[in-house]
Amino acid sequence: MRRRTFVGLTSASLFSAMVTNSGEPDCGTAPLAAALADYSVNGTAAVGGPAPDLTSLALAVAQVKRHYQACRYATVTRDMPTLITRLQVACALLPGPGRLRACTLSAEAHHVAAQILLKAGDHGLGWVAADRSMEAARTSQDPVTIGCSARIVTHAMMASGHPTAAAATARAQAERLDRVRPRQRQAAPGQRLPRPRRRRNRARRRPDRRPGHHHPHRAKGHLPRRHRTRVPSVR
Numbered sequence: 587m588r589r590r591t592f593v594g595l596t597s598a599s600l601f602s603a604m605v606t607n608s609g610e611p612d613c614g615t616a617p618l619a620a621a622l623a624d625y626s627v628n629g630t631a632a633v634g635g636p637a638p639d640l641t642s643l644a645l646a647v648a649q650v651k652r653h654y655q656a657c658r659y660a661t662v663t664r665d666m667p668t669l670i671t672r673l674q675v676a677c678a679l680l681p682g683p684g685r686l687r688a689c690t691l692s693a694e695a696h697h698v699a700a701q702i703l704l705k706a707g708d709h710g711l712g713w714v715a716a717d718r719s720m721e722a723a724r725t726s727q728d729p730v731t732i733g734c735s736a737r738i739v740t741h742a743m744m745a746s747g748h749p750t751a752a753a754a755t756a757r758a759q760a761e762r763l764d765r766v767r768p769r770q771r772q773a774a775p776g777q778r779l780p781r782p783r784r785r786r787n788r789a790r791r792r793p794d795r796r797p798g799h800h801h802p803h804r805a806k807g808h809l810p811r812r813h814r815t816r817v818p819s820v821r
C-alpha cells in the first residue's frame with residue numbers, strides 16, 4: 587500500500603471515529619454534498635422574502651469556524667448546508683459592498699466545508715468546495731481572502747496527488763499577495779496602520795512636518811524650549 591493511500595485512509599478513519607465519539611448525531615456529508623451540487627440558487631429564489639442579514643451571516647460563519655476548531659465536525663456538517671444556501675442567496679441579492687462582504691463570508695464557509703470533506707476522505711467534493719471558495723474569494727476582491735482560499739485549493743491538490751501543481755499554485759498566490767499588499771495598506775475607517783506608516787501619513791497631512799522641510803524652530807541658534815540648555819543662576 588502506498589504511503590499516501592495509507593495516510594488518507596487513516597485520516598478518514600480518525601475523522602469517523604471523532605464524529606462517532608463526540609456524542610453528537612452523525613448527519614453525514616450527504617446534505618453538504620446536496621448543497622454543493624445545487625446550482626439553481628439565485629436571487630429569484632428569495633424574492634418576496636426578507637433581505638439577507640450580513641450580521642447574522644457573519645455570526646453563523648464565525649460559529650461554524652469555532653465548531654470546526656473544537657472538532658465538533660458533526661455540528662459543522664449539520665449546519666453547513668443551510669449556511670451555504672443562505673450565503674449563495676446573499677451573494678446573488680445584495681448589491682455593491684454588501685455583495686463583496688457576502689462573497690467573503692461565502693469563501694470562508696466553503697473553506698471550512700472543504701476542510702471537513704478532505705478530512706472525511708471525500709476528495710471529489712473537497713475539490714468542489716475549495717473551488718467554490720476560490721470563486722467567491724475572487725468575487726470579493728479581497729487579496730487576503732483570495733490567499734486563504736488558495737491555501738485550501740493547494741490542500742485539495744495535495745490530497746488528490748498533485749504536489750507539483752499545489753506548489754505552483756501556492757507560489758503564484760504568494761507572489762500575487764506580495765505585489766498587491768503594498769497598494770492596500772492605506773488605513774480604512776477604524777483601522778490602525780503600523781506605526782511607521784502612520785507617521786508618514788501624518789507627515790503628508792502636515793507640510794511643516796515633512797523631512798527636510800524648513801521649520802522656524804529649526805533655524806540656527808533658535809532651538810525649541812525642550813532642547814535649550816538650562817544655565818543655573820549664580821547667586
